[in-house]
Amino acid sequence: MTVQGDRRKFRREGADQRKEALVRATLSLIAEEGVRGATVRAIAERAEVTQGLIRHYFSSKEELVLAAYTQHMDALTEQTFAKAEGASAKIRLAALLVASVTPPVVDAASVGLWAGFLNHVRQDARMQEVHARTYHGFRDRLEALIAEVLAQDGGAAVPRDCRRLAIACNAVIDGLWLEGGALPDAFGAGELAAIVVQ
């Protein structure tokens, strides 16, 4: 004689799917309201589960936020390089630069996410680690691509120059990234990329 309570119906799902749903909900909330605004209850509601489930998959909110940050940064890098296709190295570099300053890598949500994470990254050592790893990963791949372009252009690819170019290139990308995401002005990414490639 089980009491037929109004207990909410649910479907059991794999740990990976649930975790990803929670991470997605977390990211969208952080983009809108920052880490502090992404409350456990709000995250659970957006992921269409109850808040207790979060603690079942993540040992704390901090852990969930770290997982979300990691996933986001990795996805961003991957997403950007995925579009860097083409016959020659020069074309691939150009495509990479264009991808770096156009949606979906650059949009309001992405910038909101960056802003939401900024202070948290500054204060949490593990978040800093993830940031450093992602940043260097991106730069290294960019450096390799630049080396290819230089080699193909005939000139010898001095490693030190490649490193410097990669850093500078990255800086320009970051600057444009903010510009494109924060301001709605759509401006010709193509020509900008061309300038950088030159």
Place this chain on the structure above:
Amino acid sequence: MTVQGDRRKFRREGADQRKEALVRATLSLIAEEGVRGATVRAIAERAEVTQGLIRHYFSSKEELVLAAYTQHMDALTEQTFAKAEGASAKIRLAALLVASVTPPVVDAASVGLWAGFLNHVRQDARMQEVHARTYHGFRDRLEALIAEVLAQDGGAAVPRDCRRLAIACNAVIDGLWLEGGALPDAFGAGELAAIVVQ
């Protein structure tokens, strides 16, 4: 027979000084922890008063945050233009650009502040007003300066061109602003300014 309670001693101060102290405390906390992290109690503690006083000077936390944002944006503009001095218009423009991408206009706290305010500005109509007013104010003054430079260079200063140049110039400044504030890499602001002036 008044009970000598351990009630905290205090000094009465003018409304302006207290308000400014509260605004300063609010700004520094928002830069560190975002608007949600800047709690009424934390602000009061940093301003060395008790939390009740905030309600005495501001009708709500939201009002205090708005006042802080307004004060910060105005100060930023003023601070930037204050350094734009020089004999010729061209020199003044160059000085303005340099000031726009060097401390104290650009530093970690300033970027943290920007990040902390971003989502709040996006969601609050009055904050958007302040942002728009400040942004246009800056751009208009920049436009006037550019017009001067063009006129001095001999060419006729077509208003439409000035407007466009001002917008583009502002975009570059914003990009560099993020770059300089978020990354510790100190890079030659002078040469950048030179490029823009050209």
Place this chain on the structure above:
DNA sequence: AGGTTAATTATGCAAGCGTATAATTATGCG
């Protein structure tokens, strides 16, 4: 001096926070 008053502190409240734990129930297996 002493009284007035506004500035300031102290206290309390309801709601929301992250977290802990117990109660249920969907699902795979014999």
Place this chain on the structure above:
DNA sequence: CGCATAATTATACGCTTGCATAATTAACCT
């Protein structure tokens, strides 16, 4: 089917939050 178990929900606790209000006190006025 019936049982076991992990996934999920429900509930509760202590703390913090923004806000309201009462109690105190520093400073000014005559």
